[in-house]
Amino acid sequence: MNLNFLYNFGRYLVLLRTALSRPEKFSMYWKETMRQMNDIGVGSLVIVCLISVFIGAVTAVQFAYQLQDSFVPSYYIGYIVRDSTIIELAPTITCLVLAGKVGSNIAAESGGMRQKEHIDAMEIMGVNTAAYLIMPKLIAALFVIPLLVCTAAVVSIGGGYLSSVPTGWITDAEYIRGVRSFFEPYYVFMMFVKAIVFAFILTTVPAYQGYYVRGGSIELGQASTQAVVYSDILILLADYLIAILLTV
Amino acid sequence: MIRIESIRKSFDEVEVLKGVSASFEQGKTNLIIGKSGAGKTVMLKILVGLLRPTAGDIWYDQTNFGQLDKRQLRELRMDVGMLFQGSALFDSMTVEENVRFPLDMFTNKTAKEKLDRVNYCLERVNLEGVNRKYPSETSGGMQKRIGIARSIVLEPKYLFCDEPNSGLDPTTALLIDELIVDITRENNITTVINTHDMNSVMEIGDNIILLHLGELTWTGNKDEVLESDNQVLQDFIFASPFLQRLRRAALSSSGE
Ligand SMILES: Nc1ncnc2c1ncn2[C@@H]1O[C@H](COP(=O)(O)OP(=O)(O)OP(=O)(O)O)[C@@H](O)[C@H]1O
């Protein structure tokens, strides 16, 4: 078990090192990066927005309920929705969802290419397949996923508004006052750190799983599932570590 | 020319190749033949470096293949073309994009030059007007030909084909064989072909090596096949009673 873990971890690092070498043809990598940005970014926008609306809405409702009979001013709802989504909910939940959507897709795509000998065919041509298959995805993700997370945070705050203002919990002015109170730019920095680290995990781990897949369709399915499970675990672990490192 | 010396390969204790030495000559079609499971695909993958031999050396002309680092290996591979048993065409790209891929990746040609080269290669394999199709929209024989077009687009010095005509009707199979022979002669390249098709053996076997149970049991050319009294070879080529009768008839008529 332990040896197996070390073997995979070592091979993962070696693959990453190979993936980060000089492209043989810049224009081909550029084209592929643009395609990936479109796939990851545009392709995930709807689901990310949908989830974010609900995250914001639920957070607002729950806090409104808890604050009901307390002496905490009700405009705090806006403040709490803003901070909890920026610090934790937007980056973590968005990236857990993206690990499922983007991650499984990456694992299945590269795994399929391995099994259908596409990777071998490229190797024979002289292509550095680790670089060509991983680098564009990684660059695209590192660029696009923080933007998605940012969008998620904004939409969540909108979701909080939708669930607490029209329903009469608090007034429009109170919610906005809450959203504008006690703002800490440092939290936005934390959000971006998390988004970047999570984006790295949810592209490289599935890419590794797919790149070294063996066997047939059952193994491909397993690789895709494992890619998501491992990415999720690593994202949560990284979340915890970042929380500790950036708050003490 | 490619030379291999005492190549061994094991998968978890099972020895698939047990010390094979041979040479594959330039300007000729070199055949690796043998029964299913004899180790032909493993041999070819070792030759191109997709698998590492457990022991033994491979020489590409003056270059010791095993001692190349990753960069040098990639440079050598610009001179290598390979047709896979399952064609291995990229299914999200059109036929034209497939054949153009090596040009896109490794050359600085203009779009016009690339298109000309792609069209030339497609013409060379008798495929015209399929540029915009996807591989899934073409037949198995066409896919093989597209695979060949893609493997020759960078003008390789070494060409490897894994069962280029398996699963094809005899006429198409013959066409593909002839195509490979022509390309080999025209460009004076070193071609290595895996096959278990006896028609190919008798038509295009300039230099044949027979693998059996992981060992090299026979080498020769197509003209020597008939006369050889190697039992493994005879069992392999003239597998059916019908073919055995044909061989006896051929031998007795040439003896008279
Ligand atoms: N990756 C592998 N792991 C373990 N054993 C393998 C592997 N690849 C091939 N073998 C074994 O090596 C032997 C030779 O296989 P190979 O694919 O070279 O046969 P072949 O001569 O190409 O057969 P065919 O004509 O059917 O394509 C087989 O017994 C196979 O089980």
Ligand SMILES: [Mg+2]
């Ligand atoms: Mg084979």
